[in-house]
Amino acid sequence: xxxxxxxxxVAAPSDSEVLAKxxxxxxxxVEQMESGVPPYLVIPVRTMANTIWDRKRxxxxxxxxxxxxxxxxxxxxxxxxxxxxMLSLIVQARREGDYPTIRELYYRGKRTIKYTDERGNKASxxxxxxxxxxxxxxxxxxxxxxxxxEHMGVTHDAKGRIVGNMIIRSKGDEIDxxxxxxxxxGIPSFVDKxxxxxxxxxxxxxxxxxxxxxxLNEEEFWKKNNCILVTGKGQPDRxxxxxxxxxxxxxxxxxxxxxxxxxxGFYIYSVYxxxxxxxxxxxxxxxxxxxxxxxxxxxxxxxxxxxxFTIKATERDLKRAKExxxxxxxxxxxxWMEELELFLEKKEKVEIEAFAKHGLKYLSSEYIPxxxxxxxxxx
Amino acid sequence: MSEKFRGLSxxxxxxRNREIAGxxxxxxxxxQAVRELVENSLDATETHGILPFIDVEIRLHEERxxxxxxxxxxxxxxxxxxxxxxxxxxxxxxxxxxxRQTRGVFGLGVKMAVLYAQMTTARPIYVKSSPINSRYxxxxxxxIDISRNIPHVQKxxxxxxxxxxxxxxxxxxxxxxxxxxxxxxxxxxxxxxxxSPYATIRYRSPDGELIFKxxxxxxxxxxxxxxxxxxxxxxxxxxxxxxATNNASEVTLLxxxxxxxxxxxxxxxxxxxQWSGFSPDTKLxxxxxxxxxxxxxxxxxxxxxxxxxxxxxxxxxxxxxKKGVKSILKPEFVAAVTRPPSSYSGHAFIxxxxxxxxxxxxxxxxxxxxxxxxxxxxxxDEGVDVSRxxxxxxxxxxxxxxxxxxxxVVTHVCSTKIPFKGVGxxxxxxxxxxxxxxxxxxxxxxxRLRAYLSRMEKLYEVKRKEVTIRKYMGEVSSALAYIVxxxxxxxxxxxxxxLKKELAKKEVRPDVVxxx
Numbered sequence: 001x002x003x004x005x006x007x008x009x010v011a012a013p014s015d016s017e018v019l020a021k022x023x024x025x026x027x028x029x030v031e032q033m034e035s036g037v038p039p040y041l042v043i044p045v046r047t048m049a050n051t052i053w054d055r056k057r058x059x060x061x062x063x064x065x066x067x068x069x070x071x072x073x074x075x076x077x078x079x080x081x082x083x084x085x086m087l088s089l090i091v092q093a094r095r096e097g098d099y100p101t102i103r104e105l106y107y108r109g110k111r112t113i114k115y116t117d118e119r120g121n122k123a124s125x126x127x128x129x130x131x132x133x134x135x136x137x138x139x140x141x142x143x144x145x146x147x148x149x150e151h152m153g154v155t156h157d158a159k160g161r162i163v164g165n166m167i168i169r170s171k172g173d174e175i176d177x178x179x180x181x182x183x184x185x186g187i188p189s190f191v192d193k194x195x196x197x198x199x200x201x202x203x204x205x206x207x208x209x210x211x212x213x214x215x216l217n218e219e220e221f222w223k224k225n226n227c228i229l230v231t232g233k234g235q236p237d238r239x240x241x242x243x244x245x246x247x248x249x250x251x252x253x254x255x256x257x258x259x260x261x262x263x264x265g266f267y268i269y270s271v272y273x274x275x276x277x278x279x280x281x282x283x284x285x286x287x288x289x290x291x292x293x294x295x296x297x298x299x300x301x302x303x304x305x306x307x308x309f310t311i312k313a314t315e316r317d318l319k320r321a322k323e324x325x326x327x328x329x330x331x332x333x334x335x336w337m338e339e340l341e342l343f344l345e346k347k348e349k350v351e352i353e354a355f356a357k358h359g360l361k362y363l364s365s366e367y368i369p370x371x372x373x374x375x376x377x378x379x
Numbered sequence: 380m381s382e383k384f385r386g387l388s389x390x391x392x393x394x395r396n397r398e399i400a401g402x403x404x405x406x407x408x409x410x411q412a413v414r415e416l417v418e419n420s421l422d423a424t425e426t427h428g429i430l431p432f433i434d435v436e437i438r439l440h441e442e443r444x445x446x447x448x449x450x451x452x453x454x455x456x457x458x459x460x461x462x463x464x465x466x467x468x469x470x471x472x473x474x475x476x477x478x479r480q481t482r483g484v485f486g487l488g489v490k491m492a493v494l495y496a497q498m499t500t501a502r503p504i505y506v507k508s509s510p511i512n513s514r515y516x517x518x519x520x521x522x523i524d525i526s527r528n529i530p531h532v533q534k535x536x537x538x539x540x541x542x543x544x545x546x547x548x549x550x551x552x553x554x555x556x557x558x559x560x561x562x563x564x565x566x567x568x569x570x571x572x573x574x575s576p577y578a579t580i581r582y583r584s585p586d587g588e589l590i591f592k593x594x595x596x597x598x599x600x601x602x603x604x605x606x607x608x609x610x611x612x613x614x615x616x617x618x619x620x621x622x623a624t625n626n627a628s629e630v631t632l633l634x635x636x637x638x639x640x641x642x643x644x645x646x647x648x649x650x651x652x653q654w655s656g657f658s659p660d661t662k663l664x665x666x667x668x669x670x671x672x673x674x675x676x677x678x679x680x681x682x683x684x685x686x687x688x689x690x691x692x693x694x695x696x697x698x699x700x701k702k703g704v705k706s707i708l709k710p711e712f713v714a715a716v717t718r719p720p721s722s723y724s725g726h727a728f729i730x731x732x733x734x735x736x737x738x739x740x741x742x743x744x745x746x747x748x749x750x751x752x753x754x755x756x757x758x759x760d761e762g763v764d765v766s767r768x769x770x771x772x773x774x775x776x777x778x779x780x781x782x783x784x785x786x787x788v789v790t791h792v793c794s795t796k797i798p799f800k801g802v803g804x805x806x807x808x809x810x811x812x813x814x815x816x817x818x819x820x821x822x823x824x825x826x827r828l829r830a831y832l833s834r835m836e837k838l839y840e841v842k843r844k845e846v847t848i849r850k851y852m853g854e855v856s857s858a859l860a861y862i863v864x865x866x867x868x869x870x871x872x873x874x875x876x877x878l879k880k881e882l883a884k885k886e887v888r889p890d891v892v893x894x895x
Contacts, residue, residue: 026862033873038881039855071855071874072881074847081851081858088858115850118842127854 007250008199012151012192019094021145022152025087038072041083044143044281051280053328058273058289060280062143069140079137082128085109086137090152099153099189106134143281150190150238160187160240161210163217164228169195177228184217184229191242199251204228205368206236206244206291208259208268212352212363221364228253234268241272241286248288255288256377258368261296262313262349263320266340269293274329292377293336294368298343301350304367309357310348318344335378391525401804402495409447409555410563412495413437415488416451416549417568418755421575423455423547426601426693427511430593431455431578435568439557439585446500447555452548457510460517460537467493467506467549468523468530492551493523499554503533507548514540561586563758569707570749570756574695574791576703594706595699605691608641609651609678610725611796617671621663632666633659642685651681679725687727692720692793694729695754704733704789711737714827715789718820723812728794730813732820734828740785746770747787752797752807759805766790768809769818778825779832786828790817841885848878 029039043066044050050063071080089108093100100108109127117123128134138149149156163184166177170188174197177185188194205227207213213231216222222229228247232240247253257272259265273291275283301310313321321343330336343349355363371377401411417433424431432454440446458466467489493504509516520534561584568582572591577598580591607616620639621627630638636648643651652659655677657670666674695703697715704713715733722728740747750757750766761767770788780786792807800808807813852874860867 023862026859030859030863030865030870030873033870033877036877036880038877039874071851072844072848072878074844077847077851081854084855084858084862088861091862113850113854115846118839118846125850 008196010193010195011246012190013147015094015153018147018151018153019091021147022087022091022094022141025141025145026084026091029084038070039080040068040070041080041140041144042066043069043083043140046139046143046281053274055328055332058329059287060275060283062281079140082109082133082137083140085127086134087141090138090141090154094153099155101155101157102135102138102149103131105138105154106131109134139281148192148238148282148285150192150242153190155189156237156239158187158189158239159233159237160230160243161185161213161233162187162228162230162243164222165200165226166228167197169197178223182218184213187230187239187243189239191239191246196246196250199228199247199253200226201228201253202226203254203256203372204230204244204247205294206230206232206255206257206272207352208232208234208257208265209352210234212258216364219361219364221368224364225369232268232272236268236271238282238286241288244272244291245286245288248290255291256294256372257291258294258352259296260349260351261298261300261343262311262351263317263324263343265296266293266324267320270324270327270329274327290379292379294371294377296350296352296354297339297378298346298348299339301346301348304355304358306350306354306357309354310350313343313347313349317349318347333379339378391528402491404556405445405499405554406556406559406563408495408499408553409437409449409557409560410567411488412449412492412551412553412555413451413564414567414755415492416449416551417571417580419489419549420451420453420455420547421571421578421754423453423457425575425577425598427456428598428601429454429456430596430598431575431580433578434581435583437557437564437584440552443500445554445556446552447557448550448552449555450548450550452546454544454546457513457545457547458506458508459510460508460513460515463506463508463517463519464521464530464532467504467519468521468532469528489549490523492553494525496551496553497522500552502552505548505550509540509545509547511545513545516540516544557585565589567756567758570751570758573703573707573749573789574700574751574754574756576699576706591707594702597699599693599695599699602693603690605688605795606639606641608687608722608725608727609636609643609681609684610722611687612640612675612678612725614668614671614675617675621666624663627663630663631659632657632661632663635663641687647683647685650683651678654681654683684725686720687722687725687795688720691795692727692729693754694731694793695791697731697733700731700733700789700791704735704787708735708787709739710735710785710787712828712831714824714831716820716823718816721812721816723798723810726794726796726798728792728797728813728816730816730820731789731791731793732817732824733789734821734824735787735789736780736828736831737785740787742783742785744783746775746780746782746784749787749789750807751789751791752799752804753793754791757805757807760800761806763800764806765809765814766807766817766821769814769821773821773825775825778829779836780825780828788821788824790821792817837885841882844885845878845882848874852878 032039044062045065045067050065052061052063054061069076069080071077086105086109089105111127112124113127114124138154142149161184162177163180164177168175168177175185207216210231210233213229216229230240230244244255248255257269259268272288274289275287301307321340324330325337325340330340355367402408413435417435420433421431434452436450438448440448496502496504503520503522506519507516516538518536519532522531522533524531568580572580576595577593579593582589624630633648633652636643637645649659657674694717697717700715701713713733713735718730720727720729748761748767748770750764775782792813798808798810798813800806852871856871856874857867860870
């Protein structure tokens with residue numbers, strides 16, 4: 001994997017490289033068969049057990065464990081079939097210059113196989129039943145080839161948005177992200193195909209909620225505070241995370257994350273910062289290990305006198321918080337452990353919007369700038 | 380014999396104690412009567428080299444619904460006409476008082492049925508018989524004179540044979556609860572057919588007709604009449620033998636032992652007499668009761684006797700047993716074994732066992748058990764039978780049987796003296812020697828079942844593998860062919876060839892359904 005991307009350049013491998021990698025996977029299978037070996041794929045294992053916390057780089061990375069997926073192992077043969085089926089669909093899309101969504105790929109490959117079962121009865125089976133199955137083999141192909149699905153031209157429902165003093169080039173068009181009016185630019189699936197021509201900002205502010213992003217954009221927060229404003233609208237998709245990562249990695253901008261003061265918000269921060277377990281194989285490209293948690297933290301409730309504006313934490317919130325305490329990047333942080341313990345003790349959560357108690361502009365004019373200025377973030 | 384019950388004839392004694400012979404209530408009595416007649420019929424045929432044809436009929440009496448008319452006909456050797464009244468009308472009269480494996484035990488079963496019929500309906504018994512080498516057919520209506528233990532012939536007709544028929548037909552009218560007994564009786568007939576696969580049995584009842592056709596024309600070796608084994612005697616037997624000896628005052632103890640006992644020659648007898656401290660020249664008449672008691676106990680404990688020979692036994696044999704199990708239980712697999720002869724307290728015995736699996740056997744939570752003793756089905760008291768005890772103590776999972784499973788075990792004990800539990804004669808006691816042999820036999824057939832199930836598992840696995848790979852083969856071939864620009868047929872042929880090799884590695888012969 002790349003260590004340092006050149007500043008702002010297109011970071012994606014070329015289409016011909018991608019195609020060659022995908023084709024070689026299939027070629028290997030045919031070669032195996034021609035030399036008399038039943039076909040098998042070697043796929044790095046994507047389970048928790050093979051996910052390693054890299055302390056130095058503060059990333060979740062995929063461990064060294066691989067599994068052989070043999071077509072002739074009946075426990076694996078369906079998944080094997082699904083993998084080569086998906087591989088052919090992606091190869092076809094690349095050859096024909098299409099950009100299918102993961103949902104489209106699911107439909108393209110879904111069909112009914114008719115067969116005769118061991119008792120001689122006619123039976124039928126779907127190539128895959130639901131999108132979880134087709135998504136899983138896309139991930140398998142990603143780890144087997146070392147390519148991200150974005151490189152393979154597979155899109156998803158990109159929902160991230162960005163606004164601020166920066167100019168990018170996408171498909172030959174230069175776009176000035178400071179000239180969006182009340183709107184913002186939707187971050188596309190293929191962030192690596194974007195050239196970032198210029199960035200003028202002191203930091204990146206990522207907010208969890210779309211509505212808070214709208215509000216801050218409307219109040220011209222990014223202009224007044226010279227920052228790039230990003231939202232992933234809840235649990236961020238891959239392209240939003242990739243965009244944040246590029247701004248941090250290629251332009252050295254500090255990244256601040258603003259979420260609700262609850263387990264879900266803390267987890268979102270954790271995803272931006274270290275990657276999700278199911279996608280650990282790409283955290284190297286997606287995670288921002290130095291992302292700083294700005295708030296809202298459990299201790300803010302007292303600090304900003306938000307008592308009475310809190311919501312009672314549910315059993316799930318508490319369970320989630322306990323799980324978070326086992327994540328190495330939280331475990332290794334004294335501040336985080338204090339906050340999580342406080343959360344478990346008080347059993348109270350709080351939303352960003354609660355600052356409206358102190359006035360509608362309090363969040364943008366007081367809370368955020370002062371917290372950054374006073375270095376009151378947590379990492 | 381009769382002086383044993385002073386003032387009470389044997390007929391009277393059994394009349395008063397009929398539950399001893401299993402005639403305790405109308406349902407049990409009907410079942411017992413069917414048994415006695417069917418077993419007599421089987422003894423009259425197979426023991427004499429005749430392939431049995433037995434016709435059982437149960438009708439409800441036209442006027443008295445609580446009465447049942449039971450008719451059993453066979454193609455046996457028949458009864459010498461002069462003997463008919465005594466055979467059916469006199470308790471303790473018959474051909475079973477010898478050392479030989481027979482179904483009945485006292486030879487009084489049929490008389491009990493007659494007594495019971497007489498007591499409950501006051502109807503005489505009808506008997507028609509024609510001996511195999513006789514030119515005559517005799518028909519009788521008779522009673523038992525209970526107080527005198529003699530038959531009382533009401534009617535009798537002797538005719539010249541017109542057809543070449545031999546055999547016996549018996550008809551009884553008795554009080555019997557058909558509804559309560561019918562399940563047991565059908566069960567009994569079915570199991571009798573299983574253990575006598577060389578017999579054809581027709582069974583007609585108010586519920587309709589069942590025919591069990593013979594599946595083999597091969598009869599088991601009939602048992603020979605043997606002598607007592609010295610370890611199996613008691614004072615009564617000694618007294619009986621001495622009484623039956625002509626000029627007992629001339630016969631020495633040595634001669635007596637050699638003449639009357641199984642596996643005892645001059646050398647063995649001398650050895651025993653030395654060991655027990657009896658003089659070989661003692662005349663039989665010189666032995667007092669106390670001497671006989673000592674002699675009997677010494678004979679029981681002498682360690683040097685030869686094992687009893689099994690000539691007196693008639694096991695079915697593994698092949699016939701398998702045929703019987705197959706035809707009645709219709710399983711997908713059956714294995715059977717006949718153990719070598721063994722003995723307990725001087726009685727020879729042989730154990731046979733079969734195991735059946737799948738097919739028409741319904742899955743059950745426990746292993747189904749079919750018990751037989753001397754070719755008689757045992758239907759009652761399964762819970763206390765030694766076979767049940769063994770089956771329940773076995774961990775069936777080691778034989779790949781996961782309960783509930785469609786599995787049945789058949790056990791057959793043949794002996795000159797079956798060690799029954801209690802007077803019911805429906806359960807075998809856990810005599811260590813018998814239990815040991817049964818366990819070996821059951822485990823032996825269970826092991827063969829395991830081998831079969833493993834084979835089936837492998838076969839199924841191979842089949843499943845083939846089906847699974849073939850299911851996805853088309854998709855895999857066309858996907859790969861598209862990516863590498865080849866003809867899908869070519870890729871398919873490649874996979875096909877590899878699959879053939881793969882399956883050949885796991886080849887199992889599928890053609891073994893049961894084993895010899």
